[in-house]
Amino acid sequence: MDAAGIYARQSDALGRYVQLGVAGDRVVSVSFPETAPENADSDHPLLDRVDGYLAGAEDDLADVPVGLTVPTDQRAVLEAVRKVPYGEEVSLERVLAMAAGLDPDREEDVETARAALAENPVPLFVPDHRVRDGPSGAPRDVAAFLRDLES
Known part of the structure; x- marks a missing residue:
């Protein structure tokens, strides 16, 4: 780089x-x-x-090194989201199940995950637009464009 x-x-x-x-x-x-x-x-x-x-090239951008300066529990959420393949969508509950140390049945963990997605410092490279029922670090219109692009 x-x-x-x-x-x-x-x-x-x-x-x-x-x-x-x-x-x-x-x-x-x-x-x-x-x-x-x-x-x-x-x-x-x-x-x-x-x-x-x-422009429509299928590229998950998952190989791009990112520097996440976020709390450990939020990092676990963002690292889980990074594993969601191009063109797929998952629920916030699924992200929590994928994230180390977080429980989708704990409201505190759900709020942690929502905060991690909303404050995502590197949307595109941590593709929060693939979480269908979660917020995004990108503006709403950009996240919608990215969802449409990959569908």
């Missing part, structure tokens, strides 16, 4: 930018701003892959 920095490119499919924050060899943030920061570079191989994915 290229040097650390902020990378952003306009996505015609989304009608907004895709912005990546990269630190070392890991993606640490993904956002979808209306405009790109002035200091953002538009040239990054991951942006090329994202462009292809948004």
Whole structure:
């Protein structure tokens, strides 16, 4: 992966930018701003892959290294979501069953999972849009586009 920095490119499919924050060899943030920061570079191989994915190429992006700086219980949720294959959807209950140390029957764990998805720092690479009854770290219209894209 290229040097650390902020990378952003306009996505015609989304009608907004895709912005990546990269630190070392890991993606640490993904956002979808209306405009790109002035200091953002538009040239990054991951942006090329994202462009292809948004254009319909079947790419689960699961091999992209991510840096998750979230609490351990939320990390377990996001790591479970990362294992959901391209084109599949799972329930929040299923995610909790897949996440180490969490119980789908405990309301506290359900709230932890919902918070992890809503605060997901790297949507696309942790595909929370594949959780049919959970929130997303991406804007609602972006998550809906991604669901439609993979269906």
